Amino acid sequence: MKTITIRFYEELNDFLPKDRKKRSFQHHFKNNPSIKDIIESLGVPHCEVDLILANGQSIDFSCQPENDDIISVYPQFESFDISPLIRLREKPLRVTRFISDVNLGKLAKYLRLLGFDTLYNNNYKDDEITEIAAKEKRIILTRDTGLLKRKRVLRGYFVRSTNPKDQIKEIIHRFDLQNNICSFTRCLECNGLIMEVSKTDIYDKLQPNTKKYFSKFFQCGVCKKIYWQGSHYENMIKEIKTWLDYSGLNCG
Numbered sequence: 001m002k003t004i005t006i007r008f009y010e011e012l013n014d015f016l017p018k019d020r021k022k023r024s025f026q027h028h029f030k031n032n033p034s035i036k037d038i039i040e041s042l043g044v045p046h047c048e049v050d051l052i053l054a055n056g057q058s059i060d061f062s063c064q065p066e067n068d069d070i071i072s073v074y075p076q077f078e079s080f081d082i083s084p085l086i087r088l089r090e091k092p093l094r095v096t097r098f099i100s101d102v103n104l105g106k107l108a109k110y111l112r113l114l115g116f117d118t119l120y121n122n123n124y125k126d127d128e129i130t131e132i133a134a135k136e137k138r139i140i141l142t143r144d145t146g147l148l149k150r151k152r153v154l155r156g157y158f159v160r161s162t163n164p165k166d167q168i169k170e171i172i173h174r175f176d177l178q179n180n181i182c183s184f185t186r187c188l189e190c191n192g193l194i195m196e197v198s199k200t201d202i203y204d205k206l207q208p209n210t211k212k213y214f215s216k217f218f219q220c221g222v223c224k225k226i227y228w229q230g231s232h233y234e235n236m237i238k239e240i241k242t243w244l245d246y247s248g249l250n251c252g
Helices: 010-015 035-041 105-113 126-136 164-174 199-205 208-213 231-243
Strands: 002-008 025-029 049-054 057-059 070-075 098-100 139-142 156-158 194-197 217-220 226-228
Touching (some): 010 070, 025 035, 098 105, 098 126, 105 231, 126 139
Parallel strands (some): 002 070, 098 139
Antiparallel strands (some): 002 025, 049 070, 194 217
């Protein structure tokens, strides 16, 4: 039997029972498991971890702790680079793209509303999500810790809140997205890019009152859904402003 002293920092404590939060505690184990296996056995998905120190020295997931080691585990550092240390993922993503699991459809729409490339399909299986995320370098958003513990998952985030409006605020803050918002540039239905379109080109697809009162239109380049700046647009502007700490929005 071996014993290590381990502590998790910041939001990683969300995965721990109350008696282990924000404090060092001893963990006992047999044989020679990797630090990755130990961390996940304690409930923390490996993809939420970006730095591990053993006795003050940075280590990778394959390291096998020795008896009496002191382990410190830190969360992802999306906003700045810690490359002088042994970080556990590639450098921070500068083009932030997401894929949401089947339980986060509303959050996916909110992210698209803000202009973020976000895949979502309520028929996605976990295997599909994992494969797409790995291939396209997307961040998995989920409330299923089991999905995040899959070996192939490199970037993922467990969404803490259960309320969609709180979830979007959480994601903006967690991934430091304030300066990358470009609202009303993606289709809420399919994630395609929206472009301005001539009224004459879509005239036969408009309702009578829409034809009468509006002249500026946008259309998704993929699913061809049509958008215009009606009362719903003004309501969405107000909603977005409640999500942010500033009013200078880039609304496209």
